Amino acid sequence: MEKTDFHGDAIGKRVQYEKKTYEIIGITDRFKRSDIETPDSFGFLLKEKTDAKTYWGADILIRTADNRTGDMLAVAERQVYSTLNPENWTIDSLNSLENMHSQQNAENYQRDYLAVIIALFIMINVFLGTIGILWYNTNLRINEIGIKRALGSTGKGIKRLLISENMILAAAGLVIVIIIMVQTPSQIGYGKLEPGVQSISIWVSTGVMILLVLLSTWIPATIASKIHPAVALKTE
Secondary structure, eight states: OTTTTTTTOOTTOEEEETTEEEEEEEEOOOBOSSTTBOOBOOEEEEESSOOTTSOOOOOOOOOOOTTOHHHHHHHHHHHHHHHSOTTTOOOOOOOOHHHHHHHHHHHHHHHHHHHHHHHHHHHHHHHHHHHHHHHHHHHHTHHHHHHHHHTTOOHHHHHHHHHHHHHHHHHHHHHHHHHHHHHSOOEETTEEBOTTHHHHHHHHHHHHHHHHHHHHHHHHHHHHHTOOHHHHTTTO
């Protein structure tokens, strides 16, 4: 907006929003709240008139020289209270953008670690449940397996057949899930994810699910491939 509406000269201009007048007092470069979010552009506005009967807070961003942020924070409170009446104004917090960035990253990582633990717990249960279901379905096809073995199918051929069938079913389900994930907005917190983060997540999730189905299928298929035809057909 600074470029399109003010032709690069927005500082000091006044704008109206919801019947209130604001003065533009600062334009910042695009910056990121955390490492995985896209950078956003921000402007800073000052109310031209403040109603003393209502609570009003202000966020003030101060540019400091390199490696001088700590010195500024050390004297900021004293400087503010020497200018403003402490009976009417108070400082809620003093912080640096670097520290806030680190805190946001820490919150994201903590949330992600918890999500990974929950995901691993769910994956283990899904893995065990899938093995049980596939082994049950394999047992229902014992006679079919016995006939194939009697007609000359090898154990490797039986294993390959069962694995390929289950992988086709898994792929069909994954296509639906991927379509849903692609259509889901990549929002996190107050911002959007960096380009590529969601794509990497989808590829990693797809690979993990394929590996999970492959392992779940491998065990029942291996056991079924070792069944002797006479054992499989004894109930015929």
